[in-house]
Amino acid sequence: xxxxxxxxxxxxxxxxxxxxxxxxxxxxxxxxxxEALFACPCRVSGCSRTDSGVHAEEFCVLIExxxxxxxxxxPKKLPLAIAEHLPPDISLIRCTEAPPDFHPRYAAQGKxxxxxxxxxxxxxxxLTDRAWHYPRYLDERALSRMRQAAKLIEGRHDFAAFxxxxxxxxxxxxxxxxxxxxxxxxxxxIRVHGDGFLYNMVRIIVGTLIAVATDKLAPQDxxxxxxxxxxxxxxxxAPACGLTLEHVIYPDGLIVWE
Amino acid sequence: xxxxxxxxxxxxxxxxxxxxxxxxxxxxxxxxxxEALFACPCRVSGCSRTDSGVHAEEFCVLIExxxxxxxxxxPKKLPLAIAEHLPPDISLIRCTEAPPDFHPRYAAQGKxxxxxxxxxxxxxxxLTDRAWHYPRYLDERALSRMRQAAKLIEGRHDFAAFxxxxxxxxxxxxxxxxxxxxxxxxxxxIRVHGDGFLYNMVRIIVGTLIAVATDKLAPQDxxxxxxxxxxxxxxxxAPACGLTLEHVIYPDGLIVWE
Numbered sequence: 001x002x003x004x005x006x007x008x009x010x011x012x013x014x015x016x017x018x019x020x021x022x023x024x025x026x027x028x029x030x031x032x033x034x035e036a037l038f039a040c041p042c043r044v045s046g047c048s049r050t051d052s053g054v055h056a057e058e059f060c061v062l063i064e065x066x067x068x069x070x071x072x073x074x075p076k077k078l079p080l081a082i083a084e085h086l087p088p089d090i091s092l093i094r095c096t097e098a099p100p101d102f103h104p105r106y107a108a109q110g111k112x113x114x115x116x117x118x119x120x121x122x123x124x125x126x127l128t129d130r131a132w133h134y135p136r137y138l139d140e141r142a143l144s145r146m147r148q149a150a151k152l153i154e155g156r157h158d159f160a161a162f163x164x165x166x167x168x169x170x171x172x173x174x175x176x177x178x179x180x181x182x183x184x185x186x187x188x189x190i191r192v193h194g195d196g197f198l199y200n201m202v203r204i205i206v207g208t209l210i211a212v213a214t215d216k217l218a219p220q221d222x223x224x225x226x227x228x229x230x231x232x233x234x235x236x237x238a239p240a241c242g243l244t245l246e247h248v249i250y251p252d253g254l255i256v257w258e
Numbered sequence: 259x260x261x262x263x264x265x266x267x268x269x270x271x272x273x274x275x276x277x278x279x280x281x282x283x284x285x286x287x288x289x290x291x292x293e294a295l296f297a298c299p300c301r302v303s304g305c306s307r308t309d310s311g312v313h314a315e316e317f318c319v320l321i322e323x324x325x326x327x328x329x330x331x332x333p334k335k336l337p338l339a340i341a342e343h344l345p346p347d348i349s350l351i352r353c354t355e356a357p358p359d360f361h362p363r364y365a366a367q368g369k370x371x372x373x374x375x376x377x378x379x380x381x382x383x384x385l386t387d388r389a390w391h392y393p394r395y396l397d398e399r400a401l402s403r404m405r406q407a408a409k410l411i412e413g414r415h416d417f418a419a420f421x422x423x424x425x426x427x428x429x430x431x432x433x434x435x436x437x438x439x440x441x442x443x444x445x446x447x448i449r450v451h452g453d454g455f456l457y458n459m460v461r462i463i464v465g466t467l468i469a470v471a472t473d474k475l476a477p478q479d480x481x482x483x484x485x486x487x488x489x490x491x492x493x494x495x496a497p498a499c500g501l502t503l504e505h506v507i508y509p510d511g512l513i514v515w516e
Binding site for chain 2: 009080121128
């Protein structure tokens with residue numbers, strides 16, 4: 001049995017998703033939980049490699065126990081069975097049998113990331129490490145400028161300027177299906193739906209939208225920055241704590257929940 | 259200058275509000291922050307004594323620096339000025355000059371506590387220590403039973419049965435203005451608005467409503483329990499992590515925000 005599961009995690013105490021020696025990682029903790037449950041080596045593959053401090057409300061993993069043996073667990077029972085082996089900051093919420101040849105990363109058609117900004121003078125003790133505290137009020141004019149800039153992010157572009165320096169990626173062309181900014185009380189949410197993301201791409205988009213909001217850049221500068229393909233022209237990298245992987249999108253009908 | 263301030267805190271890492279030797283408390287951390295800011299001894303009085311692990315979205319304090327000296331800070335500037343002295347799990351959000359003879363506890367006409375239940379099979383890693391994970395689904399019938407029981411909590415009663423054993427309080431009569439249960443997706447919120455609360459009162463009310471939801475008690479048993487005044491007849495004490503002081507209510511016009 002190969003299990004396809006959706007997990008959630010609070011990224012604060014993890015050095016990102018991917019296993020690294022001597023670091024606490026989501027993949028590492030999940031793999032250890034699977035091995036304790038199945039009592040055999042397990043391979044765990046994820047849909048993305050989120051950074052240190054980044055959260056996920058929906059993250060897809062493939063779990064492959066090396067030995068099914070006598071301990072095969074029906075997918076429906078996995079969430080409850082694995083719960084006691086998982087730390088409090090990871091939860092496995094849904095599980096089904098993986099389709100043949102399924103890989104959570106290559107099968108994904110797109111992902112939606114949400115970036116949360118706590119936009120009030122005082123810090124919010126409930127959102128420490130869960131949102132970026134940006135005290136200067138983003139008024140209607142600022143939001144309108146951000147939306148103009150966000151519109152220019154949408155489409156198929158070379159996002160080289162929106163990738164952390166030093167990345168080894170060669171093909172930096174990605175499609176952003178939508179990029180939106182909305183206020184909900186004292187929170188501002190920026191959502192980016194794309195077919196794939198470069199290293200730090202969403203956080204650099206957010207930093208750039210904030211530069212536009214505060215008149216350090218003009219909305220139309222986004223186009224110039226895309227064309228110039230130079231990281232230095234874009235805005236700062238917004239802090240990791242505000243970023244959450246909200247949805248992973250697979251082709252209709254590929255995943256069949258029991 | 260005597261300052262009246264509203265604060266918020268995430269209670270998880272505190273041994274409650276009130277100062278205790280060798281424990282981290284909200285009052286202790288706030289007092290230390292005030293003394294660092296005003297550079298003199300300060301007295302801090304609170305509107306309530308929340309328990310270890312209980313949170314507050316609105317908690318009123320009176321801050322009295324012993325020596326105003328030359329460093330008097332206008333109340334409006336206090337939230338920003340004190341921020342760097344406060345830990346990330348406390349925030350001072352609003353401040354004004356305290357009315358003469360104001361005491362946050364004795365001036366309060368009532369308080370609203372909210373109890374949050376995460377009612378889904380899997381844990382929610384974003385609500386660890388912020389809601390009670392109660393996996394058994396509370397369906398319409400269960401909620402309807404809880405609401406019937408909640409109605410009987412409302413009114414002026416002797417709440418002796420809803421107080422932790424061993425409390426030294428003599429007058430156990432309190433008025434509950436309203437007690438409501440509502441579902442919001444996979445969260446169930448129980449709100450209790452009263453003129454005052456006994457030790458563990460809201461948490462025992464929640465434990466009792468859950469006993470009613472799950473047929474361990476009948477809704478009308480609440481009346482019997484109130485009349486019998488025996489703690490043992492009521493439900494369990496629900497975990498502290500789900501409890502938040504949501505509002506403190508003062509007489510109209512008493513607090514004047516600048």
